[in-house]
Amino acid sequence: MQQTDFEPDDNTGRTSEPDTATRRGPAPTEDLVSWARRAAADFLAAHPLPADPPPVPESAAYRTALSAAENQAEVSAVMRHFLRTVQPTLHATFDFLMTVAERGDQHLRAGPDSPTEQLIYAANCSVAVLGIADQADREALRAEYDPPPSPRAAPKPASTTPPAPEAPGPAPVR
Secondary structure, three states: OOOOOOOOOOOOOOOOHHHHHHHHOOOOHHHHHHHHHHHOHHHHHHOOOOOOOOOOOOOHHHHHHHHHOOOHHHHHHHHHHHHHHHHHHHHHHHHHHHHHHOOOOHHHHOOOOOHHHHHHHHHHHHHHHHHHHHHHHHHHHHHHHOOOOOOOOOOOOOOOOOOOOOOOOOOOOO
C-alpha cells in the first residue's frame, strides 16, 4: 500500500471548501472572496481600514442643472464642474491600483493577460474617462463655436486623365 502524508479518514484541521470546489470545477467568486477574507482576518485586525467609504459626490444637483441647460456652453459648464469634483477620486483610484499592480517585482515578469496587467489596464481606465469626457466636450464646443467652414461649390478638380498620345509620324531627327 502506498504511504500518504495523512490518513484517508483524518480530516482534522481541514475544510472541505477548496476540495469541494476543485471537484465541481472553478470555485465561484463568492467562495474565493470569502476564503481570502477569512485568511486575511488577522492582517486586517492589525491594519484597520476605514469602515465607511468616502462620500460620493451628489449627482442630483448636476442632473438638475443639466436638464435646465439650454445650450452647449451650459452643458459644458455643468460637466466640467462635475469632472473637477470626481477627478481626485479617479486619480486616487489610479494611484492605488498602480500601487497594487507594482507591488514587489511581480509586474516585471507579468504576462499580457496576467492579473498585474489587468490592474494596470483598470488603473488607466479609471483616469481615461476624464480625458475622453474632456475630448467630447471640446468637440461639442468646437462644433458650437468654431464649426468648419461650410463647403462651397468645390472648384472643378484638375483633369486626372493623361494627355493623349502624339499622332504617329516620322521619328525625330538627331
